[in-house]
Amino acid sequence: MTSTDRVNLGKRSTTSEISESAVAMLDERGTVVAWTQAAEQLLGYSAGDVVGRSAACVRPPSEETPTISALMEQCRAHNDWSVMMTVRHRDGRMLDINHRISMLWGQDGTCRWLVSVTDIGTLSWEAKNGSVRESLLTHAPIGIVVRDPQMRCVWVNDTAESHDGISRDRRLGRRLTDSLPGFEAEALEAVQRQALRNGTTAVHEYRAWPPEVPSREHAFAVSYFCLQDADGKTLGVCGISVDVTGSQRARERLAILSQAATRIGSTLDVMQTAQELADLTVPLLADYAYVDLGDSVPFGEEPSTRIDTMSERPAVFLRAGQASIHPGTPESPYARGETVFVAPTSPLASALRTGRSHLEPVLDASPGTWVDDDPARAQKIRQHGMHSVMIVPIIARRAVLGVALFVRTEDPVPFHEDDLLLAEQLVTRAALCLDNARQYTRERTAALALQRNLLPHRLTAGAAVEVAWRYLPADTQAGVGGDWLDVIPLSGARVALVVGDVVGHGINAAATMGRLRTAVRTLADLEMPPDELLTHLDDTFQRLAEQDADAADQAPTVVGATCLYAVYDPITRKCTMARAGHPPPAIIDPQGQVTFPDLPAGSPLGIGLGVPFEAVELELPEGSLLALYTDGLIETRDDDIDVGMRCLGTALAQPDRSLEELCTQVTEPFPGQAPSDDITLLLARTRSLSPTQVASWTLPNDQTTVANARHMATRQLTEWGLEGLQDPTELIVSELITNAVRHSTSPIGLRLIHHQALTCEVSDTDANPPHLRHARAADENGRGLFLITQLSRRWGARPESEGKVVWAEQDLDSAPSHAPASGTPPTRKE
Numbered sequence: 036m037t038s039t040d041r042v043n044l045g046k047r048s049t050t051s052e053i054s055e056s057a058v059a060m061l062d063e064r065g066t067v068v069a070w071t072q073a074a075e076q077l078l079g080y081s082a083g084d085v086v087g088r089s090a091a092c093v094r095p096p097s098e099e100t101p102t103i104s105a106l107m108e109q110c111r112a113h114n115d116w117s118v119m120m121t122v123r124h125r126d127g128r129m130l131d132i133n134h135r136i137s138m139l140w141g142q143d144g145t146c147r148w149l150v151s152v153t154d155i156g157t158l159s160w161e162a163k164n165g166s167v168r169e170s171l172l173t174h175a176p177i178g179i180v181v182r183d184p185q186m187r188c189v190w191v192n193d194t195a196e197s198h199d200g201i202s203r204d205r206r207l208g209r210r211l212t213d214s215l216p217g218f219e220a221e222a223l224e225a226v227q228r229q230a231l232r233n234g235t236t237a238v239h240e241y242r243a244w245p246p247e248v249p250s251r252e253h254a255f256a257v258s259y260f261c262l263q264d265a266d267g268k269t270l271g272v273c274g275i276s277v278d279v280t281g282s283q284r285a286r287e288r289l290a291i292l293s294q295a296a297t298r299i300g301s302t303l304d305v306m307q308t309a310q311e312l313a314d315l316t317v318p319l320l321a322d323y324a325y326v327d328l329g330d331s332v333p334f335g336e337e338p339s340t341r342i343d344t345m346s347e348r349p350a351v352f353l354r355a356g357q358a359s360i361h362p363g364t365p366e367s368p369y370a371r372g373e374t375v376f377v378a379p380t381s382p383l384a385s386a387l388r389t390g391r392s393h394l395e396p397v398l399d400a401s402p403g404t405w406v407d408d409d410p411a412r413a414q415k416i417r418q419h420g421m422h423s424v425m426i427v428p429i430i431a432r433r434a435v436l437g438v439a440l441f442v443r444t445e446d447p448v449p450f451h452e453d454d455l456l457l458a459e460q461l462v463t464r465a466a467l468c469l470d471n472a473r474q475y476t477r478e479r480t481a482a483l484a485l486q487r488n489l490l491p492h493r494l495t496a497g498a499a500v501e502v503a504w505r506y507l508p509a510d511t512q513a514g515v516g517g518d519w520l521d522v523i524p525l526s527g528a529r530v531a532l533v534v535g536d537v538v539g540h541g542i543n544a545a546a547t548m549g550r551l552r553t554a555v556r557t558l559a560d561l562e563m564p565p566d567e568l569l570t571h572l573d574d575t576f577q578r579l580a581e582q583d584a585d586a587a588d589q590a591p592t593v594v595g596a597t598c599l600y601a602v603y604d605p606i607t608r609k610c611t612m613a614r615a616g617h618p619p620p621a622i623i624d625p626q627g628q629v630t631f632p633d634l635p636a637g638s639p640l641g642i643g644l645g646v647p648f649e650a651v652e653l654e655l656p657e658g659s660l661l662a663l664y665t666d667g668l669i670e671t672r673d674d675d676i677d678v679g680m681r682c683l684g685t686a687l688a689q690p691d692r693s694l695e696e697l698c699t700q701v702t703e704p705f706p707g708q709a710p711s712d713d714i715t716l717l718l719a720r721t722r723s724l725s726p727t728q729v730a731s732w733t734l735p736n737d738q739t740t741v742a743n744a745r746h747m748a749t750r751q752l753t754e755w756g757l758e759g760l761q762d763p764t765e766l767i768v769s770e771l772i773t774n775a776v777r778h779s780t781s782p783i784g785l786r787l788i789h790h791q792a793l794t795c796e797v798s799d800t801d802a803n804p805p806h807l808r809h810a811r812a813a814d815e816n817g818r819g820l821f822l823i824t825q826l827s828r829r830w831g832a833r834p835e836s837e838g839k840v841v842w843a844e845q846d847l848d849s850a851p852s853h854a855p856a857s858g859t860p861p862t863r864k865e
Contacts (some may be wrong), residue, residue: 058260058273060139060181060190061148065090065107068147069262069270072234077154079125086265090150093122095129106136107148115176115192122152130154137179139190142207147190149179149273178276181262184231184269186210186224198255198276199243223257227272230259234269240279252448253280288457291319295461300468303475305333309355310371312439312465317358320458321441323366323421325357326429326465327375328437332473334480349376350384352437360445366419368411378408383438386428390435392459393426396449423449427462431470439465482542489549494522498790499530499605500661500719503694505702507714509540509667516713517544517596518665519552523559526831526842528605528724528790531559534663534717535598536617550579551596551640562833565600565613566650569637572598573615573648576641596640599663605724606788608657613650615640618669618676621662621684622655629684657723660697662687667712668701687718694718724790731786736776736799744772744785748795755789760845763826764795767843770819771797774805779838792828796842804832804839 057074059067067090070082078093085092109116116136121129132152139147178195182188188206196202201214211227212220223241230237237259242252257276264270299311309326316324330351352375357364369375377383382393382405398421400406406413415421423443429436439462443450496502500522508516517537525531533555537544554575558568576596599620601612612620612632616639619631635649655661662683669679686701701716730751734740745765752761768785775783779799788794807820823830827843 057152058262058275059085059090059150059152060262060273061090061150063107063146063148065104065148069264071260071262071273073236073260074152077152078122078130082263082267083265084125086263095121095123115194135177137177137192139179139181139192140203140207141190147181149181149190149192151275176278179273180206180276181271181273182210182227183271186212186227186272188214189271195276198278227259227274230261231269231272234261236260253278254284255279284453288453288460291315291457292460292464294319295464299461299465300471303472305469305472305476306355306372308465308468308472309437310358311356312461313356313358316441316458316461318360318446320454320461321425322444322446323357323359323364323419323442324440325367326355326437326439327352327377328355328429328469329353329435330374332436332469334476336477349378350387351376355437366415366421366442366444368409368415376409377438378405381405381408382424382426383440386426387435387438390428390430392428392455393424394450394452394455395424395426396451398422398424419444422447425450425455425458427455427458429462429466429469431466434470436466436469436473482545485542485545485549489545489552490519491521495524496522496530496719497524498528498722498724499603500532500721501694502532502717502719503698504718505698505714505716507667507702509713516540517548518667518713518715519548520663520715520717521552521555522717522719523556525559525602526562526833526844527786527794527796527840528788530603530605530719532601532603532661532663532717532719533559533598534617534665534715535596536665536667536713536715538595540713547579547596551576551598555598555600560831562831564650564834565602565611566648568600569598569613569615569640569648573638573640577643580641595642597666598640601661601663603655603661603719603721605722605790606729607654608721608723609652609654610661610721611650611652613637613648615648616642618664618666618680621660621664621680621687622653623660623662623684623687623690624656625658625690627688627690629688631680631684655721657721658690659721660687660690661719661721663717663719665713665715667714668716670712694720724788728789729786731784734772734783734785736780736783738776740776740783741769741772744768747785748787751787752793757789757793757847760793760847763845764793767795767823767826767845768797770823771795771841771843774819774841775799775801778803781838784840791847793845793847794842795845796840798835798838798840800838802834802838804834805841 057077058071059074060069062068067085067088070080070086075081080093109118115138118134118136120132120134122132124130132154135151135153137149137151139149141147176194176197177192178198179190179192180188180195181190187208187210189208191203191206193203195206199215206214211224214220219241223239226237226239238256239259240254240256242254255276256279257274260273260275262270262273295315298315300308301311302308305328309328313324313326330353333353333355354367354369354371354373354375357367357371359366377387382395386393398406398416400413400416400421406416421442421444425441427439427441429439439458441450441458490506494502494504502522504520506516506518506520508518517539519533519535519537521531521533523531523533533552535548535551535555537548537551551572554572555568558571563571597615597617599612599614599617601610601620603610612634614634615637619634622630622632624630632651632653634651637648638644638646664683666676669683670676671679683701687697689697692700697718698716702714730747732744732747734744745768748764748768749761752758752764772783772785775797779801781800784796784798786796786798788796805820807824820830823843827845830841830843832839832841
């Protein structure tokens, strides 16, 4: 029998579910004893027209038509019978009607027949799919109870007992509140009284535990009809109930799956997606749920096709998500993000190993079971009364990502196969979302690693400038773009400032950017002037594009890039710059005056127009601010580029602000939002070297110059307090001056620069740069540049308008640590 505390009323059905079936009651002889308004609406006969008359009055006169007595015999033989018959409407029309005839029992052992008739041709789609009406049109068992105006049961069929467990003897002559005391019975009676009072059909749904399966909840739908006599007076109310558990669960499953489509995978974060799965299933499916992922999955690493759970060592997972009907998830011994170990003997390990789900309707938590493999988990299981468990492996693209576990604690109903099917469907959907998030994490990690390696980790500007920078990619998800910047130390304390912009966004643009940045650094090491460097960079870009176009499997080639290249000399305070289709730099003098120099634009790189690049040389006061940027900073969809340039100049015209503050202020319009284009900003505040930090001489081109140059260099190092560098500097000066005397005829220049390093420069009119070669043991010459390589941290040569400059740099804190190589005679001092 159904207990009163295990019946729950559902919500009232919508008006579209009101039954369109007409109901009439016949006695044993086939005489109509009760009629309904729905029957009148369907057939046109009022209660006064048919009540008290034989049901044959609505049948067409035909020899082929079965008699009422024959129909009654069929009803007695089948007890519950459905048949299609033609009936006559009051206006003479013939209707093909489905008849569902059910036997009812009364208190004195008499019987009645309840006939429900439905005109299939006029049913709406919604009506054909209504729970009660669908049962009336089929052979599904229906429970029927007829009550008088005082709510006492006067007629009932045999099926009603299987629905609520109330026997016929206990039901007949009693109200529902007498047969089934409790709040739920009173609520059902209220629905019946409403049908009596309004004379309309009332439809309701409720849940109960039938006596055949007391451990499993069933859903029932019931329709109440008002029965009338010949005078149209109310005889009572008829209730027709049907078990709709299957369709109800199907609707609930579809509703949950529909929620899963919108609630799981709302982001591309692995941990968030796992938490969304746990949140969705509690309390819709379980009282407590958690999701454990392989410890490498949240970091985007490729999962294994199987997880080793056979070894003695427990498998390692990460608690990615968990949810409970209780605040704080007290059922879990682990916090979200903590490492979880799975014992090889647990059902969790078995599900991971086999890839098959595990259902344990009644959890055996007694001592000696798998529960004891984890004492902390065992304590929680027994403490919170976990009595039913489902374990579902999370598998996507044949790879095992982790496992999801669902538990019931306060819900007394154990999990069933239908619950497991729903859990597997939810986990399958979540698995794809998790794998998408994992792959995104992997790709984003690779893209960020690429960007970190392509952009400078830190900018070293030496003594020439102070720098600060910002980079904001338009592709915020991937975090990469085609903009780049660089600060390249050059010889003679000079520095190169570079900003470029590759067409497009994302990883392809970033890869192209990396190739261009490498090319710029290589060309900068050759000490090329800005215009010549851009010419070589343009050629390089075109060759790379041609090679990419020839590769069949190559991604679409990035076409076009812009670049601004500037070289600043802190000794002369002159800045030489050239651009290839790039916005001009902003120059702010120490008083805050903003100018955008008239710098020839040049054509973008890779276009192949053949237009030569032009360089402009400017002398800048010490403390001037150079701003190099990409067009994403000054271009918007709403304003012209000139407006953006004016706004940029206004923001930078604050000489008292630090470079970091200026960078933040200029890029503030974009916090928390993705710009429409990549944004790069490089700020450089110029410095100058004091005349006391530079010593230069013009020497005659003769044999005495070498010794004089050594003596002058030694005296200068003494003045600078660099006595520890005198010996290696003498050797470097000797070799460089000797080469200049040997290969040129004009006067020779010698310059020493004391900045963050010690630079020695020798200039002459010979345009051919020196080349390092390895002399053989018998060679008399060829060891000078090899010696300079050993004594300096770097050396090189740069072209000038009237020849070349050969230079060598030494660290200030280095004492002479290099002796001449074995077999190399020391240089003779003159």
